Amino acid sequence: MNKEKAIARASILLPHIIREFGTSKHDDRIPLIRTKRDKCDVGEYNFLKCRITIHHNQVKSKKELIKTVLHEYKHYLQCPYRFQNHLNRGSDYWTHPMEVAARAFEKKYWKNFKNLI
Numbered sequence: 001m002n003k004e005k006a007i008a009r010a011s012i013l014l015p016h017i018i019r020e021f022g023t024s025k026h027d028d029r030i031p032l033i034r035t036k037r038d039k040c041d042v043g044e045y046n047f048l049k050c051r052i053t054i055h056h057n058q059v060k061s062k063k064e065l066i067k068t069v070l071h072e073y074k075h076y077l078q079c080p081y082r083f084q085n086h087l088n089r090g091s092d093y094w095t096h097p098m099e100v101a102a103r104a105f106e107k108k109y110w111k112n113f114k115n116l117i
């Protein structure tokens with residue numbers, strides 16, 4: 001997906017996602033969204049910057065974009081200290097319970113947002 005479409009669509013989605021799931025108990029801020037190119041992943045969340053990054057060149061469809069924004073938003077809702085603790089104890093992307101939760105979240109809810117973009 002090109003950069004302009006990805007940022008435009010993600011910007012439409014975000015207020016709806018906030019309305020549906022509320023803001024984080026762990027952060028007073030609302031996440032910023034940016035796009036950038038990446039070699040492998042579709043997105044990332046930076047707890048310190050409270051920022052969702054969409055790797056637009058890796059996102060192949062609207063469905064994948066919605067799932068990516070939801071996945072990263074779920075990380076925004078999660079506790080950053082717990083997240084880091086699991087990493088310190090050796091969790092990886094597939095075993096980390098908060099990654100498992102984020103994947104379940106995107107899968108469960110993406111269809112709720114598919115008619116918005």
Ligand SMILES: [Zn+2]
Pocket residue numbers: 071075099102
């Ligand atoms: Zn994740």
